[in-house]
Amino acid sequence: MMDWLSGYEVLFQLTLSLTLLALSLQIPLRMGVVSFASVGYFAIGGYTTAILVVHSGWSTWPAVVAGTVIAGVIAYLLGLGIAHLNGLYLAMATVSFSMILSVVAVNGGSLTGGPIGLFGVMGDATTWHFFIIVILVIIAISFTERGRLSRRFDAIREDPQLASAMGINVVRYRRLSFLISGAIGGLAGSMSVLMKTTISPESIGFGLIVLALTVIIVGGQGSWVGAVVGSVFFLWMPQTLDFVGTWEAVLYGLIVAVAAIYLPGGVVAVYKNWRYRRYVAHRNATLPEAVGASQGGE
Amino acid sequence: MNLQDVVNAMTLGSIYLLFALGMALVWGTMGILNFAHGSIFMFSAFMGFIVTGFVPLPLPAVVLIAVVTGALLTLAIQYFAYQPILKRVKSVAAAELQIVVAGIGIAAVPVAIAEKVTLSNNFGFQNSTFEAEVFEFAGIRITNIMILILVAGLGLGIGTALWIARSRRGLGLRAVGVDPETAALMGVDRKRMALATMAFSGALAGLSGALLTYYLTAINPHSGDGLLLKAFAVIILGGLGSVVGVILGAFILAFAETAVFAYTSGTWVSAISFGLIFILLLVRPQGILGKKEVRRT
């Protein structure tokens, strides 16, 4: 019985890690900054914490704070250097940032444990701690999904010139998005390494970028709900898809491809649009004279 | 770095060139960054592997299979994925990200299929009737496949550069890349150009896939992923919008990697492409010969 439970505990921890990582990816994305550096932040947070605990004997929470803060600072500096690049180029710069870090990890000798990584990263952090931390982050982020802040994010993403004309300091928000994304990503890495007690270059490579991205694609990039839904979907689906067997990976790929092509905004957007359609239908039914005006719509 | 290294680097560079050229053409003229290109590359070779499992074929046949697979796959992706996205989104800029994301998603499917069939092992063209021949002179070893790669790479690279610069169709393609609206007004058939470019790009992916597999004797389902990022480095280095740039970029990267491999351990090699991308984007995003605007408007 305890084995069964502890099996699910690992899955739960993975869900928490992936959710945080996806949230880290979402913050800049919601402001129109296509950054895949979150995996790099994850690596920085994870390795910093691992190195401090294993090599310098730091205790748990200071090591977590260090991982979070250092990732945040490096993220901010990264932002200063590349925020002026447009869409695709910025995305590729962040991909290469993350990949460079994985190569550095491989070549880091005894500091990073080389290709094998570091072991024995033990601490006092429990799954409950992790859960509470993630809940706190989600609560903080939910504030940015309501009212003024959410409108600002939308304006910055959809039309930066308009945002500027509305008085929004677009440059400052973009820089902040790097900082916050970095902190959350670093936190995800720190907590993750404490849960798993190991970290290796393999766990922070291109595969992780793709995984985090697929969570966003399926769940949606606009809301923390999407990050949670996407993470749960990917980690818990295999449990229910046993019958698919070894074609599971192919099915996953198909789902992601379909979502990417036909469902921009992921599952969350599908829901939001459904609710809006209902509102419009209801409104047209109750205000017949307005229908004529809206008929001229694009 | 000795003469043998130079020959190896030239061969590697030719592969990079063939692969990156397809990506660059599509990106430069259609604004589509096809993240499925690596997966197509691998799957085209995979098709050759499957077919030669039934029937031992000579090299030209295997290459043809790969080329056709690559072209068809790319056209299918264009038709079923990228075009619907472009139709839905008003501006190409907003579609950019969705296209990249769709490409990443789609890329997973061929990789997953190949992994399932090969059980994540390497695969090659063992049953092909092709036999490698080695020539030795001036202290260097060169095989017939290497010669083929060099000829294909340089030939197609230079040929494409000339065609774009000189021929009427080529000028049309350039016009589409610079200003699609004007090009359309001038009578350039955008749709046909788009399909032709995609097909050619896919064919190049298939060609490079087959040739690389013959060269290395085997590749694995994930071989395309790494190549994708290197192609990006090549294009950024040479500058988007320039075929000559792609040629230069491909060989510069190949030589840099070969040199690093010769003088340090192999584990730093991949850092070169990533490092190049990062530094270039930081200081000179338009690369050596690039023309396109890279700054955020």
Added chain:
Amino acid sequence: MSAQTTASVAGSSYDYEPTLECRDVSVYYGGIKAVDGITLGLRPGEVSGILGPNGSGKSTLLGAVTRMVKLTRGQVLFQGKNYSSVGPGKVIGLGISRTFQTVRLLPDRSVYDNIILSTDVVCRGERDQVEDFVRSAIARTGLEGYEGLRPSELSYGVQRRVEIARAIAAQPKLLLLDEPTAGMNKNERAEIGALLRSLQAEGLTQLLVEHDVAMMVDTCDYLYAMNFGSLIAEGAPEDVVREPAVQEAYLGKHGRHHA
């Protein structure tokens, strides 16, 4: 009042307190003089218009006034204060609102959210009154009932009105309109003109950039005419449009129609 052709005057004086003042404002791009030595002072509480054919520099002038474009020379002053070196993000805070040449609404947001957007930064201290501002803007632009809809459901004319509502929700002291009736038919144009007149009746100073002559004559209290980056005439609208320089700019030397 008779029309005057304007000569460039530095440090000009007016017999009223101009809401917005341009002093020898010039914007050069390389070899192109998009705006060349514009000097004007907007009369408070009036609708002033800038008339000119395509390419005359009107939109660039608006860009200079909203600080989206750098001044090569000259100054812009708002209510007597020089704001020439301020960034575009600070302009709305001064009390200057604008609409754009193309409709720029957030596509996934409701009309209400789009309108309230202009108050988010500027009306930070008045959150409890913001809803009143927005309701008032909706009422004045005749958008009741549309609040929950997204822009894609709206006709072009309605979208334009949402943009105007957004601009006035922030309680600006000056409203700039960049070709608000582009692409509209005569009726829609008249509706917008009436809306602007009603805003003027409330005391809002406006600067309207357009190239539809009839609309300008009907809507504006004072008119400036531009061509090739310079002012070629200013004064009462009916007089300005009769100026030979203005007619030539619009109709060409041999009567060919430009606009």
